[in-house]
Amino acid sequence: MSRQVTAPGRAKEYETIYILRPDIDADGAERIGTRLAEVVTREAGRLTKVETWGRRRLAYDIAKHRRGVYVYLKYLGGGKVVSEIERNLRLADGVLKYQTVLVRNDVEVQGLTVADEDVKFERLELAPIEDDRDDSRERQLGLIEPERRVDRSSEAAPAGDIDEAEEGEAEGAADEEES
Template identity: 55%
Template sequence: MPEAQALKSKEYETIYILRSDVDADTADKVQGRVAEVVARDNGKLVKVESWGRRKLAYPVGKQKKGVYIYVKYVGKGGLVQELERNLKLQDSVLKFQTVLTNKDVDVASVAVDPEEVKFQRLELPAEEEEKESREKALGLVDFGDGPRSMRGERSEDDYGDDIPGEEAGAEEPAAATGAKEGGEEEG
């Protein structure tokens, strides 16, 4: 029975978040480190996905956005500790989390699609470009003239000094001055 347990591994998912201002070379360095650690500890990468730049639930180290990377792999328990130790050493990694998805996996029986385990070159638009394109997609920008004015906003020219029905020096209406003059009392 101990021999059968020696062949079994566990399946894990790790999501790590890179700084939003990370350049492609730094992201490649982190991705290379992840692949190296998994291979060195006799693990096997199953799937790798880049989820792109997303807003964080709360600021982490003055960062409000981050680049999310998902990695699914198979290996022994020591692999997780080594991978997390390496992620902690990377300055560009804000956060990471590993989850055990399957306790009893035979590494030899795991089918891996070579396209799913390739780390893709991380090419993100600059945050300013991303914001501008989002505004254009929502129709908030008119042909490069800048952001549209909000509905209901008026310019200073829209507010005139004259109000219809009021003239300079006109008396206030009787309701506003207190129409109870002339000795009428309430009873």
């Protein structure tokens, strides 16, 4: 089993994407973000990019949710940083799913400059949750027929309400049958 050791001043680059519950409030999302930033700095890592992608539709339902708030983190550090971030995400109630990926194995830490805006967690400003029933891609593409509404005026009229034109047609059909 080979083990790769990074030289001093070098680190591994990771990306973590985590999905928050769609009904999470801005304070809850901010608490999770600050906790993750503290974990990265405590474990001698360095945040390089933070993006909030907003509320998006999930590929499949997770814990009966169809949507989730996506947050993207990019950071430098070792395996201990990753395990601590994932442990904190696992313990947070507002997190539905997360995934961490190793981007690069050997990154120079000293030469790296990061703007403060890139590592700042944005405050969530989400619109109220809407109903998803009419939002399906199949319905938008026309693969699913639209629901047919029953029109009361086109329903069959009761026997006593037959128009005169329909009476004439009915009598003509009866005469043909007798012939």
